[in-house]
Amino acid sequence: MPVATPVSPRVFKAIEKSDIHTLACCREEDIRAILPCLVRMSLIAPLDHSEECIAGRKVILRILSGIEVVNSLVALLSIDFPALEADVKKEQQLRQKLGGGNQGESVLVQNLANGLALEFECSDPTRRLRLLLSELLLVMAQLI
Structure with a gap:
């Protein structure tokens, strides 16, 4: 059974502060534990429609687009x-x-x-x- 790797302090701080650009620089292995959070962030309608927020969502989508398991997470998060x-x-x-x-x-x-x-x-x-x-x-x- 694979052991879950802990979230690194760098990734934790980035997600805590919504520092999307730091997350974009992380490896897939580093952000794997927070993928459900990132998928959720990409699915919900934003309250903030500023240029910065829209650019951040695009970066999140770019991060997620290269990770295969994201499709399964999207399907699970879409359940009623x-x-x-x-x-x-x-x-x-x-x-x-x-x-x-x-x-x-x-x-x-x-x-x-x-x-x-x-x-x-x-x-x-x-x-x-x-x-x-x-x-x-x-x-x-x-x-x-």
């Missing part, structure tokens, strides 16, 4: 977590009514065309997360 949480709560209530282990009816997983593993491999990130949560709830119900 409040709706997913509501579905998990409905799923828990449904499983309590049906006696826990029954997976026939499910709010999280509908229309399972292939086997679970194949469905997971072929699905988008939201569907993968739904499959994972459904399986976790099934395991939790079996432990109780």
